[in-house]
Amino acid sequence: MILQVEGVDAYCYTGGKAFDASLPSAVFIHGAQNDHSVWALQTRYFAHHGFNVLAVDLPGHGRSKGAAKASVEALSQWLLALLDAAGVARALLVGHSMGSLIALQTAHAAPARVSHLALLGSTYPMKVADSLLEAARSDEPSAIDMVNIWSHSSVAQKPSFPGPGFYAMGGARRLKQRISQINPQQVFYTDFAACNSYANGEAAAASVRCPTLFIFGLRDMMTPARSTKLLTSAIAHGKVVQVDSGHELMAEQPDAVLDALFAFARTPSATT
Template sequence: MRLEIKGAGAYAYTGGKTFDPALPCIVLIHGAQNDHSVWALQSRYLAHHGYAVLAVDLPGHGRSSGPALSSVEAMADWILAILAAAGVERALLAGHSMGSLVALEASRRAPGTVAGLALLGTTYPMKVADALLETARLDEGSAIDMVNIWSHSSIAHKPSCPGPGFSVMGGARRLMQRMSARNPQQLFYTDFAACNSYANGEAAADALRCPTLFVFGKKDVMTPPRSTKLLTGAIEHGKIVNVDAGHQMMAEAPDAVLDALAGFAASIPFQRIQETP
């Protein structure tokens, strides 16, 4: 699905179904140096089971025009603009890693629009090591290799991979390299710097009232579960699901992530609540 946001082309994958804004809507927001394809299994299943799906490519990523946005706040505004352009009044926002901060900030800016929030591989503050930021600025290829290794639970892949010879780690690495080739303007550095500088997470968490799901990877070393106590403590009503995966949980534990998202979506009241005059 192609849209136009402030004169620039924007793309959202709809899971192989024609988008219908009258259906309950789920927005899937990818992380740094990624695109909509990281949600391949989840987006198709949800779209074929009663939901309108928008698996977006953030500006400068995948099929959406650049440049990449340099702050989480700007990305949150862009997500809200996507919803308006698609004719969606209320949606469940699901974000992974950087995308989780974008979803959280969007809920702070437009609480009436966000029916529910699913935060995958999240933490706050989402600080990035100075050494990684510097490597991203000077040698993006090496930074991609570093993060790709850290984002997976093991180098040896598991029997649950989709087919013989399929490499979860290799696929993730090639996706990040493809993002660099399509947008050579230091995309990796821009994304990770945005995560590092985001400062509204605690205020957004304190204000959050909608149903919330946390999905954590038990073996995640990028955003380890022990680092999430500020968010989970501030959002005490949030449900926590732990999956047997590293940071790239949608690829390493796709069925477990899908089960968590589908179960959560089924519990969400998507209708806008009428305020009493």
């Protein structure tokens, strides 16, 4: 589905079902140098089991036009404008990595718009090493390879995981390369810099009152468990689910992630 947001095209995958604003809505927000396709399994299931789905391509990513936004706050404002364009008054927000910061900031900026908040592969502060920032700016192919290696647990490197013909690590690398091909404006650096500079996470987390779910990868080297305590302490009512994966948990453990998300989404307050 193509929407006009801030004067340019914004693409949302709807899970293979026509969008129906009368249904409860779930909005899926990808991370750095990715697009809506990272949510392929989860979004299609949601769309065929009673939910509207908007799996967004952030500006400058995938099929969405315009330049990549330089801050989490700007991305949150864009997301709220997208909800307005779609006619969605209130939604479950599901964000991965950079997308989790966007979801968190949106819950803080417009709490009435967020019914539930699901944060995957999240941490705060989401600092990026200076060496990786510089690689993203000056040698993007190397930065893609580094992040791709660090984002996966060893089991994901098996070509048969999680099923015949599915290569999680290769698919993730190719997606990041494609984002570079379709938008040469240093999207990876812009995304990383936005994560690195976001300074409102603690205040945003302290303001969250809606039901919250954290899903963490037990072998995540990008946002390791030891780094998540500020968020989980600030949102003390949040439920924590751990899956046996690295940072790319939606691909490495798609069923476990889906089960946790869908059970969370179906709680009574998520659909009222």
